[in-house]
Amino acid sequence: MADGQVMKRAKYKSSVKDPGVPGVLKMTRERFVFMPNDPNSSRKLNVEFRTIKGHKFTKEGSSRQALLNLTQEHGGNYILEFDSFADRDICREFVAAAIAFHGETGKATSEKPAAPLQGEQLSTAEMEHRIKLLQEDNELQMLHKQFVIGGILTEAEFWATRKKLLDQNDRRMPKQHVALKNEMWSVKPLSDGQSNRVTFNLTPEIILQIFAEKPAVRQAYLKCVPIKMSEKEFWTKYSRAEYLHSTKNVVAAAAEAAEDEELAIFLKQDDMLANEARRKIRRVDPTLDMEADVGDDYLHLLDHGLLREESKDVLDSQYEPYRRYFSQDLNQHAAVVLQGRVVDVELGDTRSVAEALARTKQAELANEASEGNSEIDLSHRISRIAEMDDLQGPRDPAVAHLCIKDPGDYFDSQQANALKALGDTGSGVKTLKCNVSPLEAYGSLRELVSEIRVRGLSEPITNPEVAFTVLSGLTQNISSTKYHLGKNPHESVLDSLPKVTREDLLHHWTSIQELLKHFWSSYPITTKYLYTKVTRLKDALSQVYPKLQEIKESVQSDFRHQVSLLVHPMLQALDAAFAHYDADVQKRSAKNGERTNGFV
Amino acid sequence: MTIPTKKKMAPAASKLYADDVSLLMVLIDTNPFFWNSINTSLSFSKFISNVLAFLNSILLLNQLNQVVVIATGYNSCDYIFDSSALQNHNQKGESLLQKLEEFVDKDESLCRDDSVDGPGFSLLSGSLSMALCYIQKVFRSGPLHPRPRILCLHGSPDGPGQYVAIMNAIFSAQRSMVPIDSCIIGAQHSAFLQQASYITSGIYLKPQLLDGLFQYLTTVFATDLHSRSFLQLPKPVGVDFRAACFCHKNTIDMGYICSVCLSIFCKHHKKCSTCGSVFGQAQTQDSSTPDRKRKTSVDN
Numbered sequence: 001m002a003d004g005q006v007m008k009r010a011k012y013k014s015s016v017k018d019p020g021v022p023g024v025l026k027m028t029r030e031r032f033v034f035m036p037n038d039p040n041s042s043r044k045l046n047v048e049f050r051t052i053k054g055h056k057f058t059k060e061g062s063s064r065q066a067l068l069n070l071t072q073e074h075g076g077n078y079i080l081e082f083d084s085f086a087d088r089d090i091c092r093e094f095v096a097a098a099i100a101f102h103g104e105t106g107k108a109t110s111e112k113p114a115a116p117l118q119g120e121q122l123s124t125a126e127m128e129h130r131i132k133l134l135q136e137d138n139e140l141q142m143l144h145k146q147f148v149i150g151g152i153l154t155e156a157e158f159w160a161t162r163k164k165l166l167d168q169n170d171r172r173m174p175k176q177h178v179a180l181k182n183e184m185w186s187v188k189p190l191s192d193g194q195s196n197r198v199t200f201n202l203t204p205e206i207i208l209q210i211f212a213e214k215p216a217v218r219q220a221y222l223k224c225v226p227i228k229m230s231e232k233e234f235w236t237k238y239s240r241a242e243y244l245h246s247t248k249n250v251v252a253a254a255a256e257a258a259e260d261e262e263l264a265i266f267l268k269q270d271d272m273l274a275n276e277a278r279r280k281i282r283r284v285d286p287t288l289d290m291e292a293d294v295g296d297d298y299l300h301l302l303d304h305g306l307l308r309e310e311s312k313d314v315l316d317s318q319y320e321p322y323r324r325y326f327s328q329d330l331n332q333h334a335a336v337v338l339q340g341r342v343v344d345v346e347l348g349d350t351r352s353v354a355e356a357l358a359r360t361k362q363a364e365l366a367n368e369a370s371e372g373n374s375e376i377d378l379s380h381r382i383s384r385i386a387e388m389d390d391l392q393g394p395r396d397p398a399v400a401h402l403c404i405k406d407p408g409d410y411f412d413s414q415q416a417n418a419l420k421a422l423g424d425t426g427s428g429v430k431t432l433k434c435n436v437s438p439l440e441a442y443g444s445l446r447e448l449v450s451e452i453r454v455r456g457l458s459e460p461i462t463n464p465e466v467a468f469t470v471l472s473g474l475t476q477n478i479s480s481t482k483y484h485l486g487k488n489p490h491e492s493v494l495d496s497l498p499k500v501t502r503e504d505l506l507h508h509w510t511s512i513q514e515l516l517k518h519f520w521s522s523y524p525i526t527t528k529y530l531y532t533k534v535t536r537l538k539d540a541l542s543q544v545y546p547k548l549q550e551i552k553e554s555v556q557s558d559f560r561h562q563v564s565l566l567v568h569p570m571l572q573a574l575d576a577a578f579a580h581y582d583a584d585v586q587k588r589s590a591k592n593g594e595r596t597n598g599f600v
Numbered sequence: 601m602t603i604p605t606k607k608k609m610a611p612a613a614s615k616l617y618a619d620d621v622s623l624l625m626v627l628i629d630t631n632p633f634f635w636n637s638i639n640t641s642l643s644f645s646k647f648i649s650n651v652l653a654f655l656n657s658i659l660l661l662n663q664l665n666q667v668v669v670i671a672t673g674y675n676s677c678d679y680i681f682d683s684s685a686l687q688n689h690n691q692k693g694e695s696l697l698q699k700l701e702e703f704v705d706k707d708e709s710l711c712r713d714d715s716v717d718g719p720g721f722s723l724l725s726g727s728l729s730m731a732l733c734y735i736q737k738v739f740r741s742g743p744l745h746p747r748p749r750i751l752c753l754h755g756s757p758d759g760p761g762q763y764v765a766i767m768n769a770i771f772s773a774q775r776s777m778v779p780i781d782s783c784i785i786g787a788q789h790s791a792f793l794q795q796a797s798y799i800t801s802g803i804y805l806k807p808q809l810l811d812g813l814f815q816y817l818t819t820v821f822a823t824d825l826h827s828r829s830f831l832q833l834p835k836p837v838g839v840d841f842r843a844a845c846f847c848h849k850n851t852i853d854m855g856y857i858c859s860v861c862l863s864i865f866c867k868h869h870k871k872c873s874t875c876g877s878v879f880g881q882a883q884t885q886d887s888s889t890p891d892r893k894r895k896t897s898v899d900n
């Protein structure tokens with residue numbers, strides 16, 4: 001349990017009110033040492049635990065300071081303040097262990113000096129906890145069986161890596177509240193399939209959840225049970241309402257509600273919730289940045305893509321109060337779950353649960369009302385929004401609006417050239433009429449449309465000979481443009497070259513790359529092997545050089561320019577390699593000038 | 601040449617389902633003055649029947665293919681066919697023709713001109729925008745959608761007044777990676793569509809034999825985007841990007857550009873004739889440039 005030592009930042013104080021001297025506290029089994037941050041400070045401590053009799057500490061929550069007070073046998077004490085309660089607790093445990101250790105050794109000097117780990121004595125509670133952990137986790141159980149029972153690991157070793165699991169059972173931890181189930185109580189009626197009877201299962205847990213999520217139901221319960229109806233009647237009615245909701249038949253629900261006042265409470269939208277929602281909306285931070293949502297791509301989905309939403313059919317407004325929206329339910333449920341278990345009463349007694357919940361709600365409201373300055377706070381915040389960047393117009397100097405007199409100018413600026421490049425201007429198509437009235441033009445167009453409507457599509461749609469001419473024309477056109485070097489940057493210059501030249505160029509380029517790769521990776525030359533390799537590579541590279549020149553000269557003058565453009569980077573790469581080689585040789589010879597022979 | 605476009609939101613990521621499933625947006629030129637002004641073997645009725653046959657073949661190529669037709673009129677444009685919204689699949693042609701008739705009526709009712717000289721312009725900028733809107737809707741419809749492309753079957757001459765709108769549409773298409781194919785059925789080439797196809801990597805073609813329009817359509821424009829990477833299709837000859845100056849309409853290699861509206865001038869002006877911006881003194885010497893730069897940065 002006790003590791004070798006503990007080191008924490010702390011303040012040493014002469015009294016609780018003393019601000020204290022900041023420093024570092026180091027504790028071992030034997031002693032604790034306090035070193036002030038200021039090396040000149042005289043308030044150092046070096047005390048043996050043997051002399052410490054007891055310790056006191058402040059409770060978390062009740063006090064602001066995380067204090068630890070170590071008391072000495074003859075009345076003296078040391079007050080230490082820690083940065084956090086967590087730090088303090090670690091030290092407190094350590095101190096407790098140390099005091100206990102010295103107390104024991106003081107009594108019975110060396111019964112069991114230092115073998116706490118091997119024959120680890122486990123309390124029954126601890127043992128039970130481990131067994132429970134194993135039972136809950138199949139995987140853990142298998143591992144345990146395989147290694148511990150298989151004799152590969154000891155029990156202690158096995159659990160040593162799972163300290164976290166064990167810590168959860170730490171008795172010193174405050175008792176944890178069980179949160180509300182993160183599961184919506186949706187009506188899953190159990191029908192026996194034969195009769196019209198539908199059964200709902202209500203547990204105290206579910207009732208708590210219903211009360212928490214639906215204040216109107218809670219209120220109705222407090223009002224009606226048991227004066228107006230029995231508990232059973234109440235829940236039967238509630239279940240009936242839930243069942244009606246589950247059928248999504250708003251009209252039927254409205255009809256039933258009209259006849260039954262209590263049922264209507266369950267069927268109608270929860271007014272208390274609506275009020276609360278309104279209240280909450282007023283409290284939304286006005287600086288909330290709604291723009292952050294704009295880019296989300298699901299915005300176009302109705303209801304954020306929630307599938308369970310009711311049909312979208314339009315209903316009379318009289319049915320509106322009976323509609324329930326899944327998204328609302330979901331939000332309310334989420335809010336309640338996040339709030340956690342606010343009441344701490346025995347679940348069995350439905351009435352006291354309802355009352356407790358009502359009390360907490362009232363307390364909440366009262367709290368809110370007492371925070372009178374919230375209004376001021378709100379207006380303060382609103383005034384601050386004005387300073388938010390994305391809610392402000394640009395701060396640049398006033399900009400004059402772009403005002404283009406005639407966009408046609410742009411058109412004229414371009415069209416002449418664009419059309420020139422295309423060459424022909426409408427051969428075979430001649431403009432016929434110059435001036436027509438809309439009546440005439442639309443009339444003839446309409447005529448032509450109705451012509452097809454009456455006659456149907458012409459048969460055949462296209463003349464085979466024409467089709468053939470078109471097809472061969474297109475093919476020719478395509479194969480000619482393929483070798484036509486346009487201004488299209490996507491077209492490779494290589495494609496325009498004669499096949500032999502192209503292949504030669506490609507071959508040389510790949511071999512140069514290969515040689516250069518080896519060449520450069522041989523530097524710096526550290527061994528004789530690398531030296532001979534570089535020499536070999538340089539010779540090979542210098543043989544490529546004239547070949548590239550040859551290719552350049554061999555091609556026809558039309559291509560010479562393009563080929564030299566292609567060859568140029570290759571030559572550059574070669575030149576760089578040669579330059580490096582020469583420089584290296586010179587450096588080497590200068591260095592080795594005095595040496596008679598030998599290489600490096 | 602580019603003109604300032606508004607900064608737009610990042611395009612919805614293209615989520616594709618199969619490589620070869622297409623959404624074909626076909627823009628057909630229904631400018632009555634154009635169809636009235638030409639005298640070719642291609643009448644509007646023949647054109648429409650060729651297009652109908654072509655649309656049928658597209659829908660037969662892949663069961664999931666989708667075709668939307670937008671009529672580009674003289675005064676307006678509108679969707680006249682959407683294969684995905686069609687109830688009765690045997691009535692494709694009939695429904696298109698009926699919508700077309702309705703469209704022609706509506707377009708006429710909007711006409712304010714007493715007479716139109718020449719072929720007039722059709723509202724290409726409008727139909728391009730409608731096509732792009734439809735495509736954006738499809739992009740946002742969910743993770744599964746066909747690969748969209750736009751085919752302009754266009755005959756009317758370019759309308760200079762639509763320059764800014766059309767260029768904006770072209771850049772928007774480029775941003776969403778939507779190719780614009782152009783098939784020119786009129787007398788003149790279209791500089792707009794030539795640029796549109798060039799910028800968006802679409803195909804620009806002006807058929808020589810309008811009699812064989814159907815053959816051109818099926819051979820060149822039926823190809824889905826995936827297959828295009830394997831096929832040799834008509835390539836653009838290249839667009840001459842040199843511009844003419846706004847002042848004299850001379851083609852220039854070097855000139856002055858208005859920093860506000862990007863108008864081009866062959867010599868220095870005191871004021872931009874397009875947007876009215878007043879220019880400072882021309883910087884004659886290079887040495888003065890650094891000074892000026894420093895000054896402006898301090899001002900900011």
Ligand SMILES: [Zn+2]
Binds near residue numbers: 847848865
């Ligand atoms: Zn000029």
Ligand SMILES: [Zn+2]
Binds near residue numbers: 859861862863874
């Ligand atoms: Zn300008």
